[in-house]
Amino acid sequence: MTGFALGVDQEEWCGQLRALAAERLRPLAEKGEPGRVNRPLLAALGELGLLERVFASGALELCLLRESLAYGCTEAETALALQGLGAYPVLRAGNEEQRERWLPEVRAGRAVAAFALSEPGAGSDAAALALAATADPAVEPAAGGGWRLSGEKCWISNAPEADFYTVFARTGEGPGAKGVSAFLVPADRPGLSGAALDMLSPHPIGSLTFDDVPVGPRDLLGEPGRGFRVAMDTLNLFRPSVGAFAVGMARAALDATLAYTADRTAFGGTLSDLQAVAHRVAEMATRTEAARLLVYAAAGAYDRGAGDVPRRAAMAKLLATETAQYVVDHAVQLHGAVALQRGHLLEHLYREVRAPRIYEGASEVQRTIIAKELYAGVVAR
Structure with missing residues (x-):
């Protein structure tokens, strides 16, 4: 990528992904049940090699993948992203046994992963986690003892249907x-239970209850007391790609609006002849392009190993998700009542677009991160 322009091969790949999402994955998504894990869809993502690309690619390629899938099938995009979010800590910090056991199954779409960070009292303030990991010498005594997890997690995507969870708990170092x-x-660990939550978003979200769940040294991802870094490393990669998801939705809404307003007759011409409409569409397109470029810039910074990744990632997620909300909302307005019909693309996007402004750090959290990084630079000088 030079000057934030995609190469011919990248553009062709994105076009192929958009077509694949619409033609191959959308039918599988439509057969799924809202709020439930769609295992046939996951299997297809595995068969097509797309889940493998989540783990084998850099941040830019991940963003292109998520944006392109979101344009044609938001359910496929979300299913793919949640696999990456739940399993990336295993790839980055897991031991050889954990990687060999779970990553091939995740890549194939046979095992469902989940990222269990949020709690009823610790959503945006992730450092305030209360899930307790109490030392217990009776758990794996040959390895020097383990812990028992007690407490709750909430708003966990893919819960309670996931096959394993990457769980963040307070060990007290x-x-x-x-x-x-x-x-x-693993989901079958004694004392672990869960319940589905009835949410606006169509993908599965649930709560988890830990009742003295035993975990040992072999279950650790990385070192004791270093779990928050594992979580932040994961979010720094996936936050720009949440922005890419949002950009994909915005582009789909924009293209639908262009087609509709160019064809719809009103007041003696087409809607596009009305300056108020044309200017609104121009604003939607400009904001979408700006968000897209900021997402690419953040992804490029991550791939280069730049030191300002947290700030760039936060900026990309903030602008892209807020922009997508703006674009989809105005697309609905310009379509009128037809866009509110169940099954219409914009009705679907209107429900999908709201959640990304909250999960993986709400917009207010992103602004806090940006400001903190900016002022740290001023203090350093």
Whole structure:
């Protein structure tokens, strides 16, 4: 990528992905049940090699993948992204046994992963986690003992149907984020239960209850007390690609609006002849392009190993998700009542577009991160 312009091969790949999403994946998504894991859709993502690309690609390619799938099938995009979010901590911090057991199954779409960070009292303030990991010498005594997890997680995508969870719990090595450890917890572990939550978003979200769930040293992802870094490393990669998801939705809404307003007759001409409409569409297109470029810039910074990734990632997610909300809302307005019919593309996008402004750090959290990074630079000088 030079000057934020995609190469011919990249543009062709994105076009192929958009077509694949619409023609191959959309029919599978439509057969799924809202709020439930769509395992046939996951299997198709595995067969097509798309789940493999999540783990084998850099941040830019991940963004292109998510944007293109979102344009043609938001359910496929979300299913793919949740696999990456749940399993990336295993790839980055897991031991050889964990990687060999789970990553091939995730890549094939046979095992469902989930990222279990949020709690009823610790959503945006992730460092305030309360899930307790209490030391217990009776758990894996040959390895020096383990822990028992007690507490709750909430707003967990793919719960309670996931096959394993990357869980962040307080082991107490230090205050705040310094006392959090990460664990890989299989869904069949004794004491672990969950319940589905009835949410606006069509993908599965649930709560988890940990009742003295045993975990040992072999379940750790990385080192004790270093789990918060595992979580933040994961979010720094996936936050720009949440922006890419949002851009994909915005582009789909924009293209639908262009086609509709160019064809719809009103007041002696087409809607596009009306300056108010044309200017609104121009604003939608400009904001979408700006968000897209910022997403690419953040992804490029991540791939280069730049030191300002947290700020760039936060900016990309903030602008892209807020822009997508704006574009989809105005697309609905310009379409009128037809866009509110169940099954219409914009009705679907209107429901999908709201959640990304909250998950993986709400817009207010992104602004806090940006400001903190900016002022840190001023203090450093």
